[in-house]
Amino acid sequence: MTKKAKKAAASKRAARVASVAHARAVRAAPPTPATPELTPDAEAPERLLSKAEVCRIVGATFPTIWAWQRAGKFPRARIVGGKSMWLTSEVDAWLAALPKRPLKGDAGE
Secondary structure (H helix, E strand, O other): OOHHHHHHHHHHHHHHHHHHHHHHHHHHOOOOOOOOOOOOOOOOOOOEEOHHHHHHHHOOOHHHHHHHHHHOOOOOOEEEOOEEEEEHHHHHHHHHHOOOOOOOOOOOO
16 A cells, blocks of 8 residues: 555545544534523513515515605614614514404494
8 A cells, every 4th residue: 555545544534533423422412402492471582673574574565664654654663784673572563553354244344
């Protein structure tokens, strides 16, 4: 076996040993939760929503949301780093305040 071949074989062997050691370490490590667990009575942390997230949640285009803001029908955006952002609590409160659609047979028809 030449010097080059011995060096290549040693390198492959070292890589294989490292790979096996890594696999064992990953299997032995306890799983870490991706998000902190919330208890049912714990409040979700306040978060900022981007323009795209608000459009998706509300189900309207940004020009419509902009018009609603101008008319005072939708919460005003905050400026964060030069971008428009909304507080989740304000958007959730706006959604909760929307009227419920009446169904056929409901009282008041």
